Amino acid sequence: MGSLGRLSAVRRRLLPRLTSKSWLSTRPSILGDRNILLMGPPGAGKTTVGRIVAHKLGLPAVDVDDDVLEVAWKRPVAAVLASLGGRRFLEAEGQALCQFSSSGCVVSLTGSNPLHAEAMQHVQQSGLVVYLDVDEDDILTRLDRMKVNRIVGQEDGVPMRDILLYRKQFYEKWLDVRVLCGRGDTEEEVAEKVVKAVQRYQNRHEETYVSTRGSGEQKKTCFSDVVVEGLAADGGLYVPRNGFPRMDAGEWKRLVSMSYPERALLLLEKCIHPVDVSAADLRRMVFKAYGSNFSSEAVAPVKHLVEQQFVLELFHGPTASFKDLALQLMPQLFAHCLPLMCNYLVLVATSGDTGSAVLSGFGGLSGVDARRTGVLVFFPEEGVSEIQKLQMLGFRGGNGRAVGVLSDFDFCQKSIKRMFGESGLVGHLAVEYGTVLSTANSINWARLLPQVVYHSSSYLDLCRDGVIRFGDPVDVCIPTGNFGNAMSAVYAKQMGVPIRRVICASNHNRIITDFFSTGEYDLRRRRLLPSHSPAIDILKSSNLERFLFHASGGDSGLVGELFARLDAQQHFRVAAPLLSRMQQEVQAGCCSEDECLSAVRRVHARTGYLMDTHTAVAKVVADRLQDGSCPVVLSSTAHYGKFAPAVFQALGVQNPPEDPVEQLRLLERSAARPGAHGDMLRGLRGGSGPHGVCQADYRELEEKVESVIREAS
Template identity: 75%
Template sequence: MGLLNAAQVAWRAVRCYQSPKSWLSTKTSLLGGNNIFLMGPPGAGKTTVGRMVAHRLGLPAVDVDDDVLEATWKMPVAAKLAAVGGERFLAEEGQVLCNFSASGCVVSLTGSNPLHASAMEHVKENGLVIYLDVDGEDIIQRLARMKVNRIVGQEAGLSMRDILRYRKQFYEKWLDMRVLCGAGDTVEEVAEKVLKAVERYQNHASERYVSTRSNCTASSNHETHFSDVVVEGLAPDRGLYVPQKGFPRLDAREWQRLASMSYPERALVLLEKCIHPVDVPASDLRKMVFKAYGENFSSEAVAPVKHLIGSQYVQELFHGPTASFKDLALQLMPQLFSHCLPPMCNYLILVATSGDTGSAVLSGFSGLGGSDARRTGVLVFFPEEGVSEIQKLQMTSYREANARAVSVRSDFDFCQRAIKRMFGASGLTGHLAVEYGTVLSTANSINWARLLPQVVYHCSAYLDLLREGVVSFGEPVDVSIPSGNFGNAMSALYAKQMGIPIRKVICASNHNRILADVITTGECDLRGRRLMASLSPAIDILKSSNLERFIFHVSDGDGHLVADLFTRLDTHQHFQVPERLHRRIQQDVLAGWCSEDDCLATIRSVHKQTGYILDTHTAVAKAVADRLHDGSCPLVVCSTAHYGKFAPAVFKALQLGEAPDDPLTQLRKLGSAASGPGTHRRMTECLTERGGGTHSVCVADYSAMVDEVERTIQDSFLKVM
């Protein structure tokens, strides 16, 4: 909003008069006849970047301040603002933009244009809106150099930082694509990012997903995108979906920008980079993310990192409504699922759980409203004797017609095998589609929309350490994760692919140590192996689904190899990875296991030293890390559940005597013994208000489980006549 002399104003007024209706380009841009609109606060460099981008593309550059407003008003913008005041200025500025017409141009908006809804609706109809998300300190320094100390809408008493924070919500409301700028990025670097954003937007087809059992280099007439894989869950060849091009990589300055942001802000930026706006528009994604990570989490930090002992830190992933790390994905995944649902079908979400997934799925999907809730049912299968009492109470407290949990007199692997068989049974899926208009899908970590949000918290853990000065960007950390299905560990490897310097992922198992064996020996052998119940039931798994994604990842997308290995596992209960691949596996991952006694001893030791109480799964991760981590870099231990979910085992570990029968009394007694973390409020409320009760128990028979599926559909949806 610089001042212009009278000659400049007059010349621009003449130019506007000669072309009163529109700016027209005779060239075809990347977006056809549509415009590229650059949006951001004053000082973001919109005008300079706009000219550079226009030059690179051979298109006209239009600056709304200089070329539109001043030409229309026949006076400098600053003079107009002084004459009419801020509120009227915004209204008149917006009206001018509503009447503005251009085609095939690069248009630099004013910093205040996004505050006028009608004007921005007009803009969105005429092109692509790119938000220059520039570091706030860079903005303030530029404005100081320009001798700008107030901007439109800034009231007395508000600092420049305050007004910039306030405006951010409007920029995020209207953007199509975000250009995240690192501190100190040059205008040339920003212009290059804009060009890449435009190219990405118009090339939706390139963001394909492939099955882990397909050759990702092969061409296909069928393009599968994010919105498809969210709804489908499992690929038609029974493989798992992965992005063909892998994950986008952020540079150091971009990561450093994210370090100062809140968890929802970090999640939004990272997910925008992973989900094409054609699948989920950025404005919709923002609403979902801020709903997912809001007041439903008992910690404002969502997934805080706290110092534990020495160079060890614990990331608390249990502050969501069901006190499990699964909430970090399952408060968001149902919203993504409902957004991507095609019309005219009902969907039944089938879930097999070894403990925490069940209640997290039921909680997440219960948050849907309106037609989304009416079209979506949830059926959870869990092992009757394979979960803790509190986990069982959490799941069975949901009694809505279209959301229920059924226990099975078997183990998790049986439940998971049965569900995979249902997805592959064309006779069954066809019957459900024809008879009830219902399609099956899943919310287990085989579903990409379940796994993707988990990448965020691994990134966030490093960013917390960066913000607190524990590391400088680029310095490595190790991560120890209690794992049964390998989804949590796989998401850490994807965070590494995005640029987080994770040196080693430590995969920690209990005495059901299949993953530890695969990683240390290269052999997966289920022959004659029985699942043994443990104190850490969420990782009581023998057949790990996400092991497929891992082998696909380390084999550079060799779908033929993955298909061969997992077909052998299905038919012969065994496979051995090639030696070269085994060496590659051990470059990324270390693995070990601990006994039940080791688990309890770790809980007792940590509490004695610090007063902090670990749950049984976090204790497994720490016990294994204590053996494998060399101490040369910080270690983040993923705390995947609140200790209250496994209270009897914790009572035993802390030698507090026999645990009371009442779960609420268990929670209160443990809470009084802990310096941290505190009693989980939402878990306590759930047990107080909803309680448990009787629930359906199914025999370990595939046909009986199919009957439960059909019964749930009948209860959930109107039968198609």
């Protein structure tokens, strides 16, 4: 008899007959007649957890090893594995599972079931696959104590750690919902997490978003809606209705040894409902976003600077700024969430870095996604560095373009917000061209959310490197103008990262510093001043609206009133109790132009580390406000090469070259660390030459939007 004949005989002997027992629940389940399918490695506690979950929910519990395989085979699983060997056992086990049926039960799969694709496709149709993601050391300890002898691979002498590593890819492939188990979690604690995870999956309507200015009963707006819409219809910004999910210390400690993409995946799974973006799709997007397109394998490494100060390097992405950390992922989320019937034009206002990052991110889309999605960037013609301008203009053709505006960032941003609020324009573009407007600025929730990851990751890096233990406080100091980066740190704290203070660093456009000092936001007598740190040359901080919503306990009426007053009168003041709550979470300071350049020079002379001018602003403010009782992490938001003329001035370099490419090459020879940014250098080629420029006229920008849509139609 040939090998196929022998295998068929084995199947006939080992497979359960069609008359074998099926499990049908007679009680209603939170998933209706669907099963809860517990998946995980050997030693994850699937059997025990399954029984506890079943008891909590009043449902039948089925253990595939004990109740299906051994009943059908009438032999212990270990004996069958010993007689067949690993490969033939997996096939027999998989075929047995294909014959299994149940309804409304808690089913504990075997650790090797996910290795059989046909079997997993069969059972996945009947229920929700819940992955018990248990710490590897916990598993090894349990298996050693249990003396388990029925694990495929053991018979060939493969080390258990290697077996677990190999199988992880299959668990990641088949999961619908992950239960992240903290180190030392008991089976009872894991079971409680399973119940909550299943309830979360079932109750998607509770995981919705509201406008910061909304009043009364708002519509149920899900993640997919807010990604595509960008700005709420009432002019407010979207925030989670129930706030951010909070992770316990055990869960955070699991992330310490993980890579940046792994951390990002697990954190974003907590924040994005799996019905909106499936676990498999999210994993694909995250690992594409944070891969070889970053010049550092660590993606966002943390480096020691001096004493208790550390630098979070956020400039290793394709366009050399922190915006890449969000904008390599956000376009994928956007394309995934798009309705099928429309084309979209993404409007972006930039003070420098966002523009090239958006063009790079959306330029990575392909096929139908690229054809349906266009990008139009407005930037202040005289308000960005020459290298930033060349980066934006270097993206020619494809689905994106950049246009200069003879005004400042605030005018560009205000104009885009106005377009969203003009129903006549929005309706005309939809009817005439089948095109809907959206945005990729940090007012879009999908832009802000990925930034929570790097603030969390920096804390975990300090834990991994032994600088702190989990639970120890840190401060973060962030150069900010639009408050998005700072707001993402506030949200990281809300998720459970032990951030003590968020310190906002302003240049001499000190609107945020003054606001947190006095409670008064006053634009009436201010004009925007050019600076060495142009990315934070902003007077109207959009994401401050989200912070006020947070600090006021979700008082959308108050937030709407304050920003209506700002639009009408260019001024508002918050009451003393609210200001006090704001100051408990956020401190702010500012930096003069001379102090900025001096910081670049001093740090380079002392350490050999070359900061960009925005990082220097954070350094000056941290020196002033840091009390020395805990580490402070400075957000280094851009590579120094993007602001070469100011850096040359700081270093006292005489007669630097005028050509931006030559400037970067000279800086490469001047700086010991961090190294040159090859992607930025390559991106400058093709950016020179004439480009579109608009006057500071809203109607002209509106006409530019329609002309871009018309040309693409």
